[in-house]
Amino acid sequence: MDPDDDTAGVFRALADSTRRQILQDLRAGELSAGEIAGRFPISGPSISRHLGMLKSAGLVRERRAANRIYYRLVEERLALCVGGFLSAVCPEQVVLRRTRDRA
Numbered sequence: 001m002d003p004d005d006d007t008a009g010v011f012r013a014l015a016d017s018t019r020r021q022i023l024q025d026l027r028a029g030e031l032s033a034g035e036i037a038g039r040f041p042i043s044g045p046s047i048s049r050h051l052g053m054l055k056s057a058g059l060v061r062e063r064r065a066a067n068r069i070y071y072r073l074v075e076e077r078l079a080l081c082v083g084g085f086l087s088a089v090c091p092e093q094v095v096l097r098r099t100r101d102r103a
């Protein structure tokens with residue numbers, strides 16, 4: 001796959017506010033598709049399409065357990081793609097990142 005196409009897919013996924021909110025919600029940990037859908041005033045099939053786009057972009061992974069599908073954020077994919085873009089566009093800038101306490 002062309003790296004430019006790969007990056008474009010990530011930015012297409014990030015272009016929608018619902019998908020960005022899903023990614024933010026997944027920061028706290030894995031959520032089922034139903035839990036994600038319950039956070040939005042849109043239909044389940046619409047959420048499913050958003051999750052499919054995030055999955056296609058490599059920003060979330062899914063895990064199936066019985067009749068449920070759980071999603072989790074792929075932090076490294078998001079960080080590498082957006083970080084690479086920022087490094088190319090703003091090479092002189094320092095991007096600050098909060099680190100989590102590991103204690």
